[in-house]
Amino acid sequence: MTPAAMILSSAIWIALVVLGLAFLLTVRRVVIGPTLPDRVVALDMLVGIVIGFIALIAIRTGFTLYIDxxxxxxxxxxxxTVAFARFILARGGRAPAPPQPADFVPAGLVPTAQSPKPSGKRKAEPPAPPRRKKSR
Amino acid sequence: MIELVLAILIATLILVGAAFALVAAIGLNRLPDVYTRMHAASKAGTVGSGLMLIAVGLHAGDVATLARALAGFFFFVLTAPISAHLLAMAALKMGYPLASHTVRDEMQNHREAI
Amino acid sequence: MITFLLSLIFAVIWVAVTGSASVQNLILGFALSTFALWIVREEASGQAYMRRVWRIFSLLMLFFKELALSAWKVAVLVASPRMPLKPGIFAFPLTVDRDFEITLLASLITLTPGTLSVDVSADRKLLFVHALDCSNVDATKRDIAQGFEKKIIEAFR
Structure with missing residues (x-):
């Protein structure tokens, strides 16, 4: 084994371990992530980490097709991710609020509660589930 | 000799890329709210996977593969801010709260308008 | 002359990307790039075009520098034990007004240290930016206005 090959293979091993650790940490966020956007961000990150894995495998096996x-x-x-973002928008109002400390929501940060237009619209409607209807 | 230098360069790229990915994952777990987590995922994560792709291109040692790897890197760099921006906007419009120690929010007056 | 030079460069790039360095391929690349340049012959003639290309290139260089810096900054912040975090959203007054320029600026801001663009106000005068460190908002605003925004205006106006 030439020194160059040795350096490369040990670097790949270390990187595989580090990436595995990163993968587990990200999965932890997917599992516990208190809100949906948290989970989506973590899933986006997972894709990035898997791309790293694929790159390592490409170097190990020498198949450059892995780049594609x-x-x-x-x-x-x-x-x-784009579809998830649209979904978050289309789903409307917030899902059951996660348990958070009382000071977590600073005053005036919940937009629909005090904005005159949407609430006025909502009063006209029959008591519907708290979701905004959007045409998109 | 050139082989050795190239190997060291590729190894450095791989290790730095993996380290950035790990840092992004740690940040994802340590930061307090969605918006700050997005910072970690969209920057460190993109740079991490991009560096590893470039390492593949260098390792293959021919121009076509390197060009494809660079194209992939550009692609990731282009798409990362768009998805992060879209997610942040969606989360903010739907009223997911900012962390409790957020120091300023100049957007709250505009939020009814959007 | 400059068109000829450009098509030669594009032909070489074509050979590099397609990955087969035969004479036929070079000729094909040359023909393709000549055709492509003929389509944009109005814009691609003369000094102004070259200057614009150079400015776009310099914008690109600034961007890669900031990208590396930003990944490094996030890494340092996350790895530090206490995380001195002062997150917040500030409104950045836009000077650029075309859709394309606003999109570009927002994307560039997202990939620079500690900032993430969130939304554009309805009248397209304000860009809302989420920042990890809001202790000195005015300095951040000034950096964006004199860095990216200035370069974008130079490159695309």
């Missing part, structure tokens, strides 16, 4: 796989995975991850 990584790029397509990145594309899918981007589209998934």
């Amino acid at each position: 796989i990584a790029i397509s995975l990145g594309l899918v991850g981007f589209l998934a």
Whole structure:
């Protein structure tokens, strides 16, 4: 084994361990993440870490075709995140509020409660579940 | 000799990329709210995976692969801010709260308008 | 002359990207780039175009510098034991007004140290930016206005 190959393979091993650790930490955030956007951010991050894994495997095996796989995975991850963002917007009002300290919501930060327009609209409607209807 | 230098360069890129990914994951767990977590994921995460892709391109040692790896890197750098921006906007519009020690929020007067 | 030089450069890039360095491929690349340059012949003639290319290039360089810096800053912040965090949202008054420029500026801001663009106000006068460190907002605003925004205006006006 030449020194160059040795350096490379040990670097790949260390990086695999580090990435594995990062993966586990991100999965922790996906599992406990108190809100939906938290989970989406963590899922986005997972895609990035998996791209790192794919790159390492590409170097280990020497198949450069893995680059295309990584790029397509990145594309899918981007589209998934965009779709999730649209979903968060379309779903409307906040899901059951996560248990948080009382000072967590600074005064005046909940927009729909005091804004005159949406609340006026909501009064006209029959008692519906708290979600805003948007045309998009 | 050149082989050794190249190997060291690739190893450095791999290790730095992995370290950035780890830092982003730690940040994801330590930071207090969605918006600050987005900072960690969109910057350190993108740079981490991008560096590793460039390492693959260098390792393959031919121009076509390097060009593709660079194209992939550009692609990630282009898409990361867009998805982060979209998520932040969606979360803010839907009223997900900022962390308790947020020092200023100049947007709250405008939030009814959007 | 300059068109010829540009198509030669584009042909070489074409060969590099397609990955087969044969004469036929070079000729094909040359033909393609000549055709592409012929389409944009109005814009691509003369000194102004070259200056603009150079400015876009310098914007790109600034961007990569800031990207590296920003990843490093986030890393240092996260790794420090106490995390001196002062997050907040500030409103950045926009000078640029075209859609494309606002989009570009917002994306660039997202990838720079400690800032993340969140939204544009309805009248497109304000860009709302979430920052990790809001202790000196005026300095941050000044940095953006004299860095990216100035360069964008130089490059695309």
